[in-house]
Amino acid sequence: MVNMGTNLGGLAMRSPVATASGTFGYGHEYRDIVDYSKLGAVTAKGVRMEAWPGNAMMRHAEVPGGLVNAIGLQGMGVKHFLERDMFMYSMVKDAPPVIVNVWGGTEDEYAQVAETISAAGKPQIGAIEMNVSCPNVKAGGHTFGQDPKVLFSVVSKVRAATKLPLIVKLAPNVPAIAPYVQACEDAGADALSLINTIPAMVIDIEKRVPVLGNRTGGLSGRCVHPAAVKVVYDAHRVTKLPILAMGGIYEAKDAIEFMLAGASAVAIGTATFSAPDTAAKVYDGIVEYCERHGFGSVGELTGALCES
Amino acid sequence: MKYNEQAKVLENREFASGYRYLTVEAPKQAAEMQPGQFVHIRVPTLEQSALRRPFSVFDAADGKVTVLYKSVGRGTTALSKVQVGETVEIQGPLGRGFPAKCDGVALLVGGGFGVAPLHFLAKRLPKSILFVGGRTKDDLLALDRFEALGVETKVATNDGSAGYKGFVVGPLDETINELRAKGEKFELFTCGPDGLLKAVTERALALKVPGWISVDRHMICGMGACFACIQKTVRGNSRCCIEGPVFKAEELVW
Structure with missing residues (x-):
């Protein structure tokens, strides 16, 4: 028996496999067809204080090996999330804790939404993930994640506003990840999520227009995986903060790569759209790998690269 | 489920x-x-x-x-x-479909492969008339399947190669006028390109009859999870995969 339990900065997870923000709604939408028993957490789509309309259509484009999206963080606001979505989530069988992805237009709004979620005292909510790296929304996205000083400031404010485990989701498109990791650590974050989508663009050459309503978007899916592994590897070398790794996981092999590079847990994103059973299959594959390699606990995989 | x-x-x-x-x-x-x-x-x-x-x-x-x-x-x-x-x-x-009943005659208005859900619907609504349009007669699909159900079909083609020459709203409006002259009740059901959906929406609103509009959008998840397949409605940006694809005419904002 492999011990599949892990701990992500205070969030106890029965499985190292979670779902990634934006790809699994508010946690309840897939309840008819996904086996939640093998998930260690689900991550809810980005929540802010008030409703937000998101971007114009088109909001996605399929590309070889992946997907470019520019949804633009559409949502009904934190009140609707806490009342309606968390009620729907209470009907999910074998439900794991929810990581609530949050964002805001200002530093204060980030803190306010985190405080509101904490104050609601919902037992199913296990952690907060700060989105400071969405490529699709100027105000509440990457502007907070592209400068280590600004990042330190906003993470500090959210840290002061909540006692829930605090995860910060960082962008991959920076010259080096280390200063951002350091800023999160200094500000009191409990864990990191790596990576957000990679800024991208698709052009319709016949019409000579950008395909996406937002003109540009974020690339996810199979093709981003090696780039994500590198960021996780770089981050793990400079921090003891646990890492929730995501980016192009379609099979157990992809998840195991992340763990060997330094991740404590992994999240399935774009793969769920085409294959909703991906998380369960990845879980089974990790168990099989641990058994075959003599690991008694999945935690032993974290950073277990054999490097000279 | x-x-x-x-x-x-x-x-x-x-x-x-x-x-x-x-x-x-x-x-x-x-x-x-x-x-x-x-x-x-x-x-x-x-x-x-x-x-x-x-x-x-x-x-x-x-x-x-x-x-x-x-x-x-x-x-x-x-x-x-x-x-x-x-x-x-x-x-x-997946998604919200058409209602399973109709007060009066069901006027089914299809464009291109938009006839697909109307065929399934016609099986449930015996008093149906199908209106279908296309550029040319080759775009008129599955008429034999509707005829096998005993559904009266009225066709329109832009080039006049079959039925009414022009858009499908031509024969639709004729039938609507006949039904109104006779004082008969009817409802509108449609699926096809946005231009057709708008035209049927306008008629449902103007005539104050129920209009059921099936909106076709590119999708990612189909489960309401990703928010990619948006249609503007009175509630804001609605997800076609879960709040639609069938909307009431009065919900839509074109």
């Missing part, structure tokens, strides 16, 4: 140039499917990361689900090569 099933392909037949019927064995979905709902199919020969493709249901009965599709893009072209006896992964029933 939604299901994700491995379904055996029973039929993948071209019935008109480029247009096909795909029938699969999916008993759970067939039993619960309502007209206007759709299925999300994973095309087996595409790469692992390829998205699913959504299809309106043409028919669901006896444990089988049939969709009507056109080989246009990468996904549907790959789907056209799937052989009988192979399996496809199919997710459904």
